[in-house]
Amino acid sequence: MLIRILFIIVLIGAVLLLLKRSRNPTDQDGQEQDDSEQMVPCEHCAIHVPQSEAIKEGEHYFCSEIHVKLSKQDPREP
Ligand SMILES: [Zn+2]
Structure with missing residues (x-):
């Protein structure tokens, strides 16, 4: 009996977690770092x-x- 209740709780937790993820998609796209600064040699x-x-x-x-x-x-000069 207790195991069943625990299983349901875990299931609800998993569903909630999935819903949360689908609502808030991680905004990790488009972070292109522009490290392409031109390097120049010292004369x-x-x-x-x-x-x-x-x-x-x-x-x-x-x-x-x-x-x-x-x-x-x-x-x-030398
Ligand atoms: Zn220099």
Whole structure:
């Protein structure tokens, strides 16, 4: 007898769970992360940095202000 009641309770619980799911479909679609930011190489050290973070100097990109200055100071000195 008790087992029967338990079975019915479990059954009702399962049905309720299914109803809840069908009413609230998980909104996990359309979460396309746009990680396709263009990477540009630093003209001084050749490290790649995101274009938004890079410092543009003329036609060249730099990873930091220091490298902008360094490239201006000595253009290829050993
Ligand atoms: Zn650099």
